[in-house]
Amino acid sequence: MKKPIYMDNHATTPLDPRVLDAMMPYLTNKFGNAASRNHSFGWEAEQAVDKARKQIAELIGADAKEIVFTSGATESDNLALKGVAEMYAEKGDHIITAATEHKAILDTAKHLAKKGFRITYLPLGKDGLIDPADVAAAITERTILISVMWANNEIGVLQPIREIGRIAHERGVLFHSDGTQAVGKVPVNVIEDNVDLLSISAHKMYGPKGVGALYVRRKNPRVQLTAQMDGGGHERGMRSGTLNVPGIVGLGEACAIAQREMAGESVRLARLRDRLKDRLEAELDEVYVNGSMEHRLPNNLNMSFAYVEGESLLMGINDIAVSSGSACTSATLEPSYVLKALGVGDDLAHTSIRFGLGRFNTEEEVEYTADRVIEVVRKLRELSPLYEMAKEGVDLKKVEWVKD
């Protein structure tokens, strides 16, 4: 077993060697610009891009013409929200989203709020799920867009996309979903799931960094976007800039592999994830899963280890790469806003760890991870005044803490 072990696959995934093989020619001798119309260098680049467009479209049940290449999901999210807001500003000024969205959505929404748009943030249940009835209730005559992520990047919770999309369509509102964590991991079909715009990232599904796509529906309804970058009018005028051909080829190949292997892979990952969860729950007391287990990505486990601060736990398992919702590990020095939105207290948010399993994790790695986490949690609890107090029967909620 090679160490350190990588189990942070929601942050990024390693490049699948098969994806690299597909990309290699376009990083070397097939260097043409896909927009060059009058020589073979351009043609072979364009052919490669067309093939990738088909591979991506097939994975999500779309038409190849509906794929717009971008630099990644952050750009796709920006283009979807700002592009729709600008294009449909005459029709309305109201956008609906949720508090657990990725910052690429939340900060874009904040930006639009400054420009005069009104944003409604949907409430979430303790399990992290949005109630479609809340979506229906939030829609007004001025609503132009609903944006709800398919799967959450911290807790892996899968939203009822099909149902939300159905409501959006009934009411004539466009529906965008950030599919960064979901595409390639769980079945996604833009027609059956009633999605009009879908953000896709390559590096979350064993493709390269710096490339992504936005699915933009062409009929029922035909979605129009205002471009957010001026230039050569690439991608049907929606996203100018010379296409990142090797990256796009990589994204296409990553989608093709995911389509072939998703069914088997998701069963394998769910089994490994459940094994990890079962061991942690069996061998430690006071551990809590954050978010619904039923509506969840097969590769995600997010758990709070009460009375053990997350960063100190990460330090103890330093040969395993995972992340924590603890404030100490975040740039803002605030604990996870996603857990907060679920009603998880700051005390438990500080003790949360996110395990993101991936294609290359083995059973041996999962057993080793469980061993290490159990060992370090036990050690840190010996060190924890809170664990000691809890065991003595002190109600920590009633203690008057001396805050700095």
Added chain:
Amino acid sequence: MAYSEKVLEHYSNPRNVGTLDRNDPRVGTGMVGAPECGDVMKLQIKVDDSTGVIEDAKFKTFGCGSAIASSSLATEWVKGKTIDEALTIRNMDIVNELSLPPVKIHCSVLAEDAIRAAIDDYKRKRRNGNGDNKK
């Protein structure tokens, strides 16, 4: 973020972990921080009444590696000092000793606060104890 050698060393081998009897009149207990802030330190000292020397110190900490290291170091430093000497320990001494980065300075502040809180608790007990004797 990379941790300094000394933080890692205290984290791996924390000194003086444990609990003293908080009802012992010679024991002062300081508990600072809050669970929702992500750090709580409990530092206890046992003082020789006749000399004022801290003869034992124990800690337990909920917090990041730097918080654990700061409190572990604090127990090491106060042991063998008089309570007046212990009161001269400043958080910046801990920062320098452990090479804490700026975002971790609050861990050292908490450790200094914990020392003071433990000494205050001991002094309060002593005052109350003496008061009782006079009656």
